[in-house]
Amino acid sequence: MKELLKKFENKKPEIVFEWHDAETEAEGWVVINSLRGGAAGGGTRMRKGLDKREVESLAKTMEIKFSVSGPAIGGAKSGINFDPADPRKKGVLERWYKAVIPLLKNYYGTGGDLNVDEIHEVIPITEDFGLWHPQEGVVNGHYLATEPQKIQKIGQLRHGVSKVLEDAKYSPALEKKYTVADMITGYGVSESILHYYQLWGGDVKQKRAIIQGWGNVGAAAAYYLAEAGVKIVGIIDRVGGIIRPEGLRFEEVRALFINRKGNTLQSDSLIPFEEINQKIWDMEADILVPAAASRLVTKEQSQRLINKGLEVISCGANVPFNDPEIFFGSTTEFVDQNISLIPDFIANCGMARVFAYLMSGEIEVTDEAIFADTSATIRKALEGVRAINPEKTSLANAAFEIALNQLVGTKDNN
Numbered sequence: 001m002k003e004l005l006k007k008f009e010n011k012k013p014e015i016v017f018e019w020h021d022a023e024t025e026a027e028g029w030v031v032i033n034s035l036r037g038g039a040a041g042g043g044t045r046m047r048k049g050l051d052k053r054e055v056e057s058l059a060k061t062m063e064i065k066f067s068v069s070g071p072a073i074g075g076a077k078s079g080i081n082f083d084p085a086d087p088r089k090k091g092v093l094e095r096w097y098k099a100v101i102p103l104l105k106n107y108y109g110t111g112g113d114l115n116v117d118e119i120h121e122v123i124p125i126t127e128d129f130g131l132w133h134p135q136e137g138v139v140n141g142h143y144l145a146t147e148p149q150k151i152q153k154i155g156q157l158r159h160g161v162s163k164v165l166e167d168a169k170y171s172p173a174l175e176k177k178y179t180v181a182d183m184i185t186g187y188g189v190s191e192s193i194l195h196y197y198q199l200w201g202g203d204v205k206q207k208r209a210i211i212q213g214w215g216n217v218g219a220a221a222a223y224y225l226a227e228a229g230v231k232i233v234g235i236i237d238r239v240g241g242i243i244r245p246e247g248l249r250f251e252e253v254r255a256l257f258i259n260r261k262g263n264t265l266q267s268d269s270l271i272p273f274e275e276i277n278q279k280i281w282d283m284e285a286d287i288l289v290p291a292a293a294s295r296l297v298t299k300e301q302s303q304r305l306i307n308k309g310l311e312v313i314s315c316g317a318n319v320p321f322n323d324p325e326i327f328f329g330s331t332t333e334f335v336d337q338n339i340s341l342i343p344d345f346i347a348n349c350g351m352a353r354v355f356a357y358l359m360s361g362e363i364e365v366t367d368e369a370i371f372a373d374t375s376a377t378i379r380k381a382l383e384g385v386r387a388i389n390p391e392k393t394s395l396a397n398a399a400f401e402i403a404l405n406q407l408v409g410t411k412d413n414n
Contacts, residue, residue: 001397002328004404008064009326011408013056014074019099026082026092030100031059034074035107036407039141041066041355042076043113044122046093047293048083054294055079057326061318062352064327065345067403068381069352071359073142076108084115094125101129107141110134111161111181111351114293118181118351119162133157135355143359153359160358160365167367172223172257180354180370186220186291188350189316191375192342193287194228195382196312200340200392205229208247208285210305212236213292215263217316217348219256221289226253230287234280237265238292241276243283284308291316298322299331306338311392315344328400341396345403346381350374 015032029052032040042062055077063075078100082092093116097104104110104126111134112118118134126134132154139145139153163180165171170187171178197204209230211222214237222232231247235256242248242265248256259266271279281304288305290297290313297320302313313320313335323329335341353374357363381399389398 001401001404004408005328005400008060008404008408013059016052016056017100017103018052019096021082021092021095023095024082024086024088024092026080026096028078028080028096029055030076030078030103030108031055032074032076032108033059033063035141036063036074037072037142038144039107039109039138040074040076041109041135041138041352042078043111043118043351044078044080044096044116045113046080046082046084046089046115048081050079050081052079058294058318060326061345063407064400064403065349065352067406068346069349069377070356071138071142073138076110077113078110090121093121094128097122097125098129101126101131104131104134104137105140107137109136109138109355111355119179123162135359138355139359152362156358156363156365157355160370161354163365163367163370165367170367170371172254176258180367181351182216183220184350184354184371184374185348186217186222186316186350187224187371188353188374188378189217189221189289189291189314189347190224190228192314192347192378192382193225193230193289193312195375195379196314196340196342199379199382199386200390202311206231207287207311208233209287209289210234210236210280210283210285212288212290212296213317214256214260214265215291218289218291219260221291221314221316222253223257225287225289226250233285234276234283235265236273236276236280238273239264240270240273241265241280242267242269243271243276243279245283281305282308286311288313289316290320292320293317294319295322296320297331299334302331302335306335310339312340312342314342314347316348318344318348320344328396332396336394336396338393340392342382343396343399346378346385346399349378349381353377
């Protein structure tokens with residue numbers, strides 16, 4: 001696996017597009033790792049301090065993710081180095097998308113990501129520049145769709161991604177009009193944990209979970225896990241957190257989800273970040289969902305949780321461990337060798353899978369059909385891992401081996 005991984009990591013990206021904003025200090029990159037299958041896909045993120053190397057590593061992550069979620073395309077990512085809290089953000093995004101529209105028309109599909117909202121920013125801005133949908137480049141480049149096929153696929157994308165949830169089974173509050181895009185990634189993370197216990201053994205009810213990050217992914221994962229009977233014993237967010245050894249009641253988790261301010265945890269019981277960051281890693285927990293920014297979880301934090309009985313980590317964030325390597329550094333390897341580690345490209349593939357599902361043939365665009373498809377995709381990936389590794393350790397190693405054999409196992413893959 002490591003030889004394949006080294007080969008994949010060292011391969012130079014096929015396309016790197018660099019941009020410098022004429023009106024602000026913003027700079028950005030589109031990195032297309034490969035045009036496998038004639039196209040590439042990956043969301044748009046914005047944060048202060050982002051650099052080209054981060055975008056390159058995320059593009060490679062996306063390529064591995066597509067080996068699970070489909071379609072069989074290359075990985076890409078857009079990244080903008082700019083403070084998302086700056087009031088000039090909207091103008092920066094408008095100028096960015098104007099610059100990259102030719103890529104999005106022909107062979108690159110994008111969506112939301114860290115600090116960039118799919119529904120409220122990506123779709124309306126790209127529509128203003130004549131794009132039917134941010135995934136149009138994949139429809140054109142990969143599917144080579146005829147005009148009727150293009151209308152059908154993009155119609156399904158436009159309806160499905162922005163679809164307001166109507167089934168109370170999937171929505172924390174129907175009156176809040178949550179969309180598929182709001183909930184699907186966190187749902188997939190939760191499903192990866194439920195499938196893990198079904199496949200490797202154990203009753204998920206009464207398992208104890210810690211959630212890192214309270215954005216769409218972490219909060220949604222916590223909501224669905226609590227609904228399944230998991231006890232949420234700790235939440236750590238950038239502003240602080242909550243510790244509840246006996247577990248938050250489901251209605252409390254639901255209220256915390258609904259009452260978020262943006263992507264920020266709101267609670268009268270909030271413990272300051274410095275204090276909770278000292279305490280939470282020594283809690284007794286079975287499950288950890290790292291769903292904040294990339295590269296935050298340290299080896300020491302992992303070891304402390306493992307010492308207290310941690311069983312499984314399901315990666316809500318891309319590359320959650322604080323390693324310099326793109327994928328499989330010393331912390332990742334340590335965790336994978338000691339407990340069950342469900343890698344990001346399986347656990348958080350929900351939104352990528354939704355795009356793939358909606359771009360397939362004539363399909364059912366309902367809450368049940370979309371969510372069931374994501375769940376089935378994640379289960380199939382985990383069944384593939386278990387087929388070559390029934391043990392409870394080295395899951396990520398096995399998952400990478402399966403993915404990399406598809407991507408670089410033969411000379412003619414790209």
